[in-house]
Amino acid sequence: MVAGDIDWRARASADPALTGVVAVTVLALVARLVDLGGRIAHFDEGRVAYWALEYAETGSISYRYIVHGPLVQYADAALFQVLGTGDAVMRLPVAVFGGLLPLSALLFREHLRDSEVVALAVVLAANPVLLYYSRFFRSTLLVAGFVFVAFGLAVRAYDTRRVRYVYGVAALFGLALAAKENTVVYAVVWVGATALVVDQLFFAERGEERGFDVASRYWGRLVSRGRSLGPAGVGRYAGHLVGAVAVFGLVVFFFFAPRNPADGVGLWYAIGHPSSLPAVVDTTVADLTEGFEYWFGGTSDPGCHKDNLVDGYACFLGRFLETLLVAALPLSVLAVGGFLIERYGAVRPRPVVLFAGYWGFVSVVGYPLGTDIYGAWITVNALVPLALPAAVGLAYLYRLGRTAFDGDDTVSASLVGVLLLVLTAQVAVTAGGLVYESPAAADNNLVQYAQPTDDFRPVLAVAAETDSEGTDVVIYGSELAAPRGVSPQEPRCGDLGELLPLQWYLAKHDLNASCAADPATIEADRPPVVVARGDNATALESRLSGYTAESYEFRASGGATTFFVREDLSES
Numbered sequence: 001m002v003a004g005d006i007d008w009r010a011r012a013s014a015d016p017a018l019t020g021v022v023a024v025t026v027l028a029l030v031a032r033l034v035d036l037g038g039r040i041a042h043f044d045e046g047r048v049a050y051w052a053l054e055y056a057e058t059g060s061i062s063y064r065y066i067v068h069g070p071l072v073q074y075a076d077a078a079l080f081q082v083l084g085t086g087d088a089v090m091r092l093p094v095a096v097f098g099g100l101l102p103l104s105a106l107l108f109r110e111h112l113r114d115s116e117v118v119a120l121a122v123v124l125a126a127n128p129v130l131l132y133y134s135r136f137f138r139s140t141l142l143v144a145g146f147v148f149v150a151f152g153l154a155v156r157a158y159d160t161r162r163v164r165y166v167y168g169v170a171a172l173f174g175l176a177l178a179a180k181e182n183t184v185v186y187a188v189v190w191v192g193a194t195a196l197v198v199d200q201l202f203f204a205e206r207g208e209e210r211g212f213d214v215a216s217r218y219w220g221r222l223v224s225r226g227r228s229l230g231p232a233g234v235g236r237y238a239g240h241l242v243g244a245v246a247v248f249g250l251v252v253f254f255f256f257a258p259r260n261p262a263d264g265v266g267l268w269y270a271i272g273h274p275s276s277l278p279a280v281v282d283t284t285v286a287d288l289t290e291g292f293e294y295w296f297g298g299t300s301d302p303g304c305h306k307d308n309l310v311d312g313y314a315c316f317l318g319r320f321l322e323t324l325l326v327a328a329l330p331l332s333v334l335a336v337g338g339f340l341i342e343r344y345g346a347v348r349p350r351p352v353v354l355f356a357g358y359w360g361f362v363s364v365v366g367y368p369l370g371t372d373i374y375g376a377w378i379t380v381n382a383l384v385p386l387a388l389p390a391a392v393g394l395a396y397l398y399r400l401g402r403t404a405f406d407g408d409d410t411v412s413a414s415l416v417g418v419l420l421l422v423l424t425a426q427v428a429v430t431a432g433g434l435v436y437e438s439p440a441a442a443d444n445n446l447v448q449y450a451q452p453t454d455d456f457r458p459v460l461a462v463a464a465e466t467d468s469e470g471t472d473v474v475i476y477g478s479e480l481a482a483p484r485g486v487s488p489q490e491p492r493c494g495d496l497g498e499l500l501p502l503q504w505y506l507a508k509h510d511l512n513a514s515c516a517a518d519p520a521t522i523e524a525d526r527p528p529v530v531v532a533r534g535d536n537a538t539a540l541e542s543r544l545s546g547y548t549a550e551s552y553e554f555r556a557s558g559g560a561t562t563f564f565v566r567e568d569l570s571e572s
Contacts, residue, residue, distance in 0.1 A: 020118035021105050028125035029099030032134045036095055037088030039439040040457055043450030045137040046501020049090045050489050052076035053507050059261035065291030068139050070255055071178040085508045091137045098134025101145045105391075107152025110159045111352040112391070115398055120391035128327045128431040130384070132446045133377050135435065139179040140377040144384040146176035147186045155352055163240050170244040174251025181295045182381070185370065193358040197351045257284045303372050316368035323376045326445040327430055328383055330423045335360060335386040338393030353389055360386030375448040442556040450500075454552035457505060459563045463528045464509035466569060472511040473529045474522055475499070477536030481515055491515060498554075502531070519543050530564040537562035
């Protein structure tokens with residue numbers, strides 16, 4: 001072997017867990033990047049991508065709570081300037097993050113067996129729900145992943161007593177909040193999960209020693225440790241705590257502070273003009289306050305189109321469980337099994353496994369209560385933490401099979417092998433169908449109602465190639481007109497909710513769009529593309545000559561929208 005060469009085979013043999021996790025991560029990245037732009041954008045994807053593109057073009061942005069945290073807008077704005085616009089580029093930050101998430105399994109090596117570490121990476125990489133929403137431009141996976149990695153860093157801080165991990169936890173919680181506001185919910189759930197783990201540790205039966213005795217002993221150790229540190233040592237710990245809070249605050253301020261390329265309230269302007277910094281801080285605090293009041297102010301209206309809160313919650317919980325049954329059954333079953341094995345089968349249950357289990361199970365029960373419009377993406381909040389006890393269950397099956405095989409127990413080894421094969425096949429078939437074969441189909445359990453089921457992108461691509469000096473796309477009829485007269489996105493005359501994600505594609509192709517209420521105007525101007533719906537489309541079709549009518553579903557819940565394409569363009 002040439003000097004300086006690395007014996008990869010020897011290294012892999014020396015650390016099979018690391019090798020396995022890295023291999024799984026590579027496959028996870030490939031699975032998330034292949035045909036990433038194949039599905040047409042969802043309503044939410046189009047809305048957020050529009051604002052990211054506007055920021056890339058204008059340099060101006062502020063926190064819009066209705067589209068959640070600004071983190072993904074910053075990421076996409078940077079990518080648009082380097083790689084150009086497109087659905088694949090739009091989804092790239094989430095896809096790469098989701099593909100790298102299996103590496104987080106390595107943070108728990110001090111508390112998991114090697115087989116469990118690799119199993120955790122496999123579960124995070126292969127679960128169809130996590131795979132689908134890794135290929136979806138939405139912040140749900142980001143906030144769940146950031147907090148999960150923060151949990152891993154907190155575990156590393158405990159294992160190593162190195163304060164840098166504490167600062168990492170603070171920074172990751174800041175990033176999570178910049179991704180989505182429900183980071184606050186994660187913090188609350190962590191408090192509850194910690195209480196349950198403490199209850200398990202202190203008040204489980206320990207021979208003749210009572211739970212209160214155990215608690216008293218731990219408290220005595222803590223007091224003794226504080227005394228041994230002295231005032232300087234305690235001050236040092238307090239200083240690091242303040243420092244961690246400061247890191248969290250700085251990350252949050254950096255992402256939520258408005259940007260403005262001109263004079264005025266903006267972070268970059270304030271750097272060169274410190275006197276304007278208080279105004280930037282005040283605006284940021286006001287924006288955050290308004291956003292959090294909106295998301296956590298609460299509503300007494302029942303969801304799921306039900307008459308009362310109980311029925312609304314039952315409806316959302318039922319849909320949540322249905323998603324777990326259809327798209328995450330192996331993970332769910334393994335998570336329950338792994339948690340029970342750890343909780344009742346281990347002599348000393350591992351707090352890491354119990355914590356993740358409590359975190360995940362509470363999320364299953366709690367998130368349907370806090371949602372107003374159902375999307376299967378809310379299951380991600382439970383599935384990410386449940387991946388850890390699921391890994392324990394999966395590795396337990398593997399060890400059973402391995403022990404049976406080594407002991408020449410052919411029957412037991414075969415049964416375990418068949419079970420693992422069935423689990424693998426179920427995940428592969430489910431992912432193949434839901435993620436790749438029909439990612440926008442109305443009968444796909446992971447598809448939310450605001451997902452277009454038809455792909456109208458080729459029509460706009462043709463319009464973009466037209467040498468039109470006037471309007472490229474005309475929106476016709478009251479059904480697609482802005483109900484309050486002005487939309488926050490171009491075309492200002494169009495109904496944001498009814499047209500999305502059309503606005504994203506208009507901006508992507510730099511198409512000029514306007515609205516018309518008189519068919520005669522359209523007949524006279526003959527724009528390349530006209531968009532209409534319902535009776536307006538029917539009436540327009542009878543009057544327009546020289547156009548080809550093509551209908552597309554803008555929503556999985558139904559409602560066809562007609563694109564009238566000028567025949568000289570439709571032929572191309």
